[in-house]
Amino acid sequence: MVFNMNDAIEILERTPGTLEALLSGLSEGWVYSNEGEGTWNPSEVIGHLVDGEKYNWIPRLKIMLGETDDKRFPAFDRFSHLKDYNHLSIEEKLSEFSSLRKESIKKLKELIVDDKQFVLTGVHPEYGEVEARQLIATWAVHDLTHLSQITRVLAKRYTKEVGPWKSYLGILNK
Template sequence: MEFSLNKSIEILKTTPNTLNTFLGNLSDEWLHNNEGENTWSPYDVVQHLIVGEKTDWLVRIKIILSDTENKAFRPFDRFAHLEDDSAKSITELLKEFQKLRENNLSELKSFNLTENDFSKTGIHPEFGTVTLKQLIATWAVHDLGHIAQIARVMAKQYKTEVGPWTEYLGILKK
């Protein structure tokens, strides 16, 4: 499938509802267990997505679209959420994520992007030159990756409980 802003927005728009439906009424055990040392729980992933909404995606889009000569992105701290000790409930986090995402998508749409805009570039601290199209596509795929991560982390909580069916459950083999 070729890049489409509208198709990307489809994913970005539905992610908060997907997470709310998936996680909103689960016990703390489902939300806070992970896959072991230095891995993230579903709760951690939601916190990470919030940090991204505040400091990454739209900030970088604005840099690319700006008239400034310096198009360098600041490094994104992928682990900043681990420093948050506010102990918010999952309901509070999901509401915060939904509001941030709604605001960011509203602002993204307000840019009235054209085909020419998608080839504009910024400078990623690790990858070098990247396009707006690549950044927006990455934003959508990033969401999908974390939805899959949450499902995998939760599935692995029952890895030993499923007994011999492990053989048929690919999610437990990754």
């Protein structure tokens, strides 16, 4: 399949609303449950998504599209949200994420004006040279990965409670 930015945007636009519908108004037991030590709860995942909007996707795309010869991406701290957003409620994080995502999509549409830009590259600290289309595709799949993670964490809260039906519930057997 050929990369299509509008297809990626369909996912990117829907993620904030999907997360809000899933998490807004849930009790703390749901929002702060996780899969064990070293794993993230749904509230922490939203903090991570906020950081991505601030420091990852659009800033890296701007480097790729910029006029400078230095195309190296700064390192992205995938764990800074664990200390930076603890004081915010899930509702505040969801609102912040939604607002930032709207702005990011607006900037994405402003920055990419020609399909030829999809092959422009940047240098990832771990993967080396990557293309703009790969970054945008990864952004959409990153959203889907965290949606999957959140639903898995929520489901696992009732692993014992479902009793023998666990064998039919694939989300609990991964």
